[in-house]
Amino acid sequence: MRIASWNINGINARLHAVLTWLDEAKPDVVGLQEIKCMDEKFPRSEIEDRGYNIETFGQKSFNGVALLSRYPLEDVSRGLAGDESDEQSRLIEATVSVEGGSVRICNIYLPNGNPVDTPKFPYKIAWMDRLNAHVASSLRSEEPFILMGDFNLIPSAIDCHDPAAWWGDALYRPESLEKFRILRNMGMTDVLRATTSDPAYTFWDFQAGAWRRNAGIRIDHIMASPQAADRLVAVKVHKDVRGWDKPSDHVPIEAQFGFAEPTARDAAA
DNA sequence: ATGCCGGGTACGACCCGA
Numbered sequence: 001m002r003i004a005s006w007n008i009n010g011i012n013a014r015l016h017a018v019l020t021w022l023d024e025a026k027p028d029v030v031g032l033q034e035i036k037c038m039d040e041k042f043p044r045s046e047i048e049d050r051g052y053n054i055e056t057f058g059q060k061s062f063n064g065v066a067l068l069s070r071y072p073l074e075d076v077s078r079g080l081a082g083d084e085s086d087e088q089s090r091l092i093e094a095t096v097s098v099e100g101g102s103v104r105i106c107n108i109y110l111p112n113g114n115p116v117d118t119p120k121f122p123y124k125i126a127w128m129d130r131l132n133a134h135v136a137s138s139l140r141s142e143e144p145f146i147l148m149g150d151f152n153l154i155p156s157a158i159d160c161h162d163p164a165a166w167w168g169d170a171l172y173r174p175e176s177l178e179k180f181r182i183l184r185n186m187g188m189t190d191v192l193r194a195t196t197s198d199p200a201y202t203f204w205d206f207q208a209g210a211w212r213r214n215a216g217i218r219i220d221h222i223m224a225s226p227q228a229a230d231r232l233v234a235v236k237v238h239k240d241v242r243g244w245d246k247p248s249d250h251v252p253i254e255a256q257f258g259f260a261e262p263t264a265r266d267a268a269a
Numbered sequence: 270a271t272g273c274c275g276g277g278t279a280c281g282a283c284c285c286g287a
Contacts, residue, residue, distance in 0.1 A: 010275090061278065114271075
């Protein structure tokens with residue numbers, strides 16, 4: 001099973017790229033972020049024609065997340081618990097049944113948090129606290145759990161073209177990193193970093209020739225619970241998509257899990 | 270370079286992103 005995350009920065013502006021990529025990459029499950037539309041404005045039919053089930057959690061103009069899946073999406077949940085006043089659409093989660101069990105897949109658009117001297121930053125940190133509580137609760141099931149999305153978080157210096165310039169930004173500062181560390185310390189594996197020590201950027205700004213200069217950052221992540229990480233086969237960042245016409249500023253990250261198929265770990269056993 | 274692009278809203282210029 002191949003699972004992907006992609007911040008598409010406006011589904012309707014990006015529909016052609018999304019359809020082209022779905023046809024090419026044929027992922028089984030996709031988490032989209034920043035759909036930037038209400039549920040009724042989501043271009044369902046073109047994607048359904050490709051064989052995907054769709055669940056959305058939209059919002060007018062901003063944010064908004066969606067799950068696409070070749071498998072049925074069950075027990076769909078929208079929104080992050082812990083703050084009744086939070087009206088931003090940033091989390092959608094569902095269960096996908098696989099041979100011999102099921103995997104819970106959570107797709108997030110974590111708040112950016114800039115500028116740090118405004119309420120946006122405490123909102124981000126509180127959101128990460130709420131996310132960590134949700135993940136801790138989910139892990140108690142001991143079932144495979146995958147958390148993916150745009151985390152707006154640079155995990156380490158290698159994930160940034162210019163760490164000194166970024167240090168102090170909401171994406172790369174101690175308070176944000178501490179919350180991300182708590183997530184990893186409860187057993188969530190950053191699948192990209194588990195499989196390579198090379199840079200693998202997922203975002204290049206539209207401005208200042210960032211793509212041309214390869215001035216990127218890695219902020220889109222797929223995190224696997226212990227039971228999911230056991231089944232990890234491969235990870236790929238679809239970097240070429242950034243060079244397409246009218247691209248998003250983010251590219252897809254994809255992870256393959258051997259939930260139904262044998263894995264290298266099984267072969268070694 | 271806290272706005273150099275670029276989307277959404279809505280039709281003139283703002284808000285927002287990382």
